[in-house]
Amino acid sequence: MPGFEVLGEEEKQEILGVLERGVLFRYEFHNERKGVYKVREFEQAFSHYVGAKYALAVSSGTAALKVGLAALGIGPGDEVLTQGFTFVATWEAILDLGAIPVFVEVDDTLCMDPQDLLKKIGPNTKAVVPVHMCGAQARIDTIVEIARANGLKVLEDTAQACGGSLKGKFLGTFGDFGEFSFDSVKTITTGEGGMLVTDDKGLYTKASQYHDHGHVHDPTLPRGLEGRNFVGFNYRMMEIQGALGLAQLRKLGFIISRQKENKLMIKEELSKISSITFRNILDEGGDIGSFLIFFLPSQEEAKWFKKSMDENKIPNVYWYENLWHYYKRWEHLLEGKSVITSGYPFKDSGGKTRISYDENALPQTEHLLSRAITIPININMEKQLPGILDGIRKIKSQWTA
Numbered sequence: 001m002p003g004f005e006v007l008g009e010e011e012k013q014e015i016l017g018v019l020e021r022g023v024l025f026r027y028e029f030h031n032e033r034k035g036v037y038k039v040r041e042f043e044q045a046f047s048h049y050v051g052a053k054y055a056l057a058v059s060s061g062t063a064a065l066k067v068g069l070a071a072l073g074i075g076p077g078d079e080v081l082t083q084g085f086t087f088v089a090t091w092e093a094i095l096d097l098g099a100i101p102v103f104v105e106v107d108d109t110l111c112m113d114p115q116d117l118l119k120k121i122g123p124n125t126k127a128v129v130p131v132h133m134c135g136a137q138a139r140i141d142t143i144v145e146i147a148r149a150n151g152l153k154v155l156e157d158t159a160q161a162c163g164g165s166l167k168g169k170f171l172g173t174f175g176d177f178g179e180f181s182f183d184s185v186k187t188i189t190t191g192e193g194g195m196l197v198t199d200d201k202g203l204y205t206k207a208s209q210y211h212d213h214g215h216v217h218d219p220t221l222p223r224g225l226e227g228r229n230f231v232g233f234n235y236r237m238m239e240i241q242g243a244l245g246l247a248q249l250r251k252l253g254f255i256i257s258r259q260k261e262n263k264l265m266i267k268e269e270l271s272k273i274s275s276i277t278f279r280n281i282l283d284e285g286g287d288i289g290s291f292l293i294f295f296l297p298s299q300e301e302a303k304w305f306k307k308s309m310d311e312n313k314i315p316n317v318y319w320y321e322n323l324w325h326y327y328k329r330w331e332h333l334l335e336g337k338s339v340i341t342s343g344y345p346f347k348d349s350g351g352k353t354r355i356s357y358d359e360n361a362l363p364q365t366e367h368l369l370s371r372a373i374t375i376p377i378n379i380n381m382e383k384q385l386p387g388i389l390d391g392i393r394k395i396k397s398q399w400t401a
Ligand SMILES: *Cc1c(COP(=O)(O)O)cnc(C)c1O
Pocket: 060, 061, 062, 063, 086, 087, 089, 090, 131, 157, 159, 160, 181, 182, 183, 192, 193, 194
């Protein structure tokens, strides 16, 4: 999973280069920077890597989600469909624009269920944000088809699947926008950072302007004399992050291949246990190998299995009880808690409730997550692997007994 495992000399040299030139800002300082624009270089390398025409680096994955939705024109009253198994950032970005997140079930891919997506489309639905959760593909071609047929925009949350693909096409390049995160636990990291990719020049231009106070980015004008087309904000990435991103991106192929090797070894051992089934991966070749997820037949068996894994010191995540990734655990959302005194966006200025959620709204997601156990896969697992495989063998002997 984490690019921090391979931070090394390459990152150090890139950062030193930035400090030697003494330019931290991605724009301006044309003489001092001697023609070197690290954030721009990172954008170009990234768009080339995923095969998108345009890329915009921003300050975080959450910012990328918000900037993308803003460029798509999403705002108050609009409904945006996303899924009940994701990181809170996905729906925070929607709420932050005043739009309303509507939650769709996941299926055995643990990503958005297209059947349920169809059911949740309503008169106010404007966009869909499917999430390629835990390193593998959503049914993105079907989701995009449904969205197009219903006049909806698609922003792919690819924060957890950088470098992943479906049938040879990179995740993040199927919809109108793809969003990526480079936070400190993601597959490649710049500490904090994010990226938006698109093939649409108009969308790119809007996103680029919105993320930088509305600046029109006219190369013939000094920055201070640039005009604005609309009100923006500051979600800029800085040069040190761009430099880090370049060094990390060069390691992405290595990271993915190591993760896949490690994942396969653990999966082979787990496959020997009867009644375990694995998460449906639509295209094994395009999985980045960052998580291994399997199902037990019942919630009771999953709990027993998790306990046995803890006892055998096998790293694991039980998303069903996790406070940050599952709809039922988002009590601040379910209870409509806002920092804003009026209660917005959950209440309108008159104190009337405008958004509310039912914690039992996603029974299919519950049925899947309550039986799912996850092993996070690292890049460097040589020391850990024998213990993990041994632990699985021990659990197997108790399981069949
Ligand atoms: C990490 C993550 C984000 C947000 O990225 P940050 O860079 O941490 O803001 C968004 N969506 C998902 C699914 C994530 O895992």
